[in-house]
Amino acid sequence: MTRNRPVPSLPPADLAFVRGLVLHEDNSLIAFNKPSGLAVQAGSGIARSLDDLMAAFAKSNGKRPRLVHRLDQGTSGVIVAAKTQPVAAKLSEAFAGRDVQKTYLALVKGRLPDADEGVIDAPLAKVEESGKARMIVAKPDRKGAQAARTGWRVRARNGAFALMELAPETGRMHQIRVHLMSLGCPILGDALYGEGQATAPRLMLHAARLDLPHPEGKRLVLESPLPEDFRQLATSVGLQAGL
Structure with a gap:
């Protein structure tokens, strides 16, 4: 739980918004269906984040749920917050220890692989370009390089477009995005x-x-x-068979 932080009074619209994102709730955790565009954490230029909205679930003592993993701002889908510090520790350990199985879907375009499934095993390293952090595929002996593995499967393909299912075994920043770029088919x-x-x-x-x-x-x-815009775009490029 996040401790010793004043709990702001959220506007009714924000309360309704974040409560409408709840996929599952029990005594230990809350799972949310994060929309694309909603940042997970506050930062420069970010007016509203999911972490800020955790105030909607704060206890009377001010403690509120703690997000135990991240999604990029543009990524939609399921994300989990722990209701207590012991639960946060257990879940964080599970994510770090690769005891969580994650499945993503991506619409891609480019030089598609001939095979229908495989594993990208390519270390990644963080670099700074024009004041922004990004990841690059790096040699294993490069300073700062971290092992990264992503399983992939083509669920549908049509010309240069494909709907791909991804199963990252590690959790590096931008991992799926960089690995698909390295495969030759970046995400739309x-x-x-x-x-x-x-x-x-x-x-x-x-x-x-x-x-x-x-x-x-x-x-x-x-x-x-699946968000409706994702489904509509997949259909428009002939990938509806994989949905």
């Missing part, structure tokens, strides 16, 4: 690693499913429905 709408708005109005990457160990035992599977 990716302004950093692809052609940006020339291909889509926003990043077409969706966190569709999380399979994680629940702190109270057993496993919990969380699923987020």
Whole structure:
């Protein structure tokens, strides 16, 4: 839980908005269906973040849920917050220890692989360009390089377009986006690693499913429905068979 922070009074519109994002809630955690465009954390130029909106679920003592992993601002889909510090520690350990199975869907365009599935095993390193951080594929011995693996499967293809299912085994910054660029087929709408708005109005990457160990035992599977704009674009480029 986030401690010793004053809890702001959220406007009714914000309260309704964040409560409308809830996919699942129990005594340990809350899962949200994050829309594309909503930042996870506050920062320069960000007017509203999901972390700020956690105030809607604050207890009377001011403690509020803590997000235990991240999604890029442009990525839509399922994201989880812990209700207590012990739960946050357990879930953070599960994500760090690769005990969480993550499934993403992406619309891509480019030089598609001949195979229908495979694994991208390519280390990544962070670089600064024009004051912005981005990731690059790096040699394993490069300073700062981190191992990164992403399983992939083509669910549908049509010419240069494809609907791909991704299963990242590691959780590096921008991992799926960089790995798909390195494969030759960047995500539609990716302004950093692809052609940006020339291909889509926003990043077409969706966190569709999380399979994680629940702190109270057993496993919990969380699923987020495809956003309508994602579904419509997939249909418009002939990929509806993979939806």
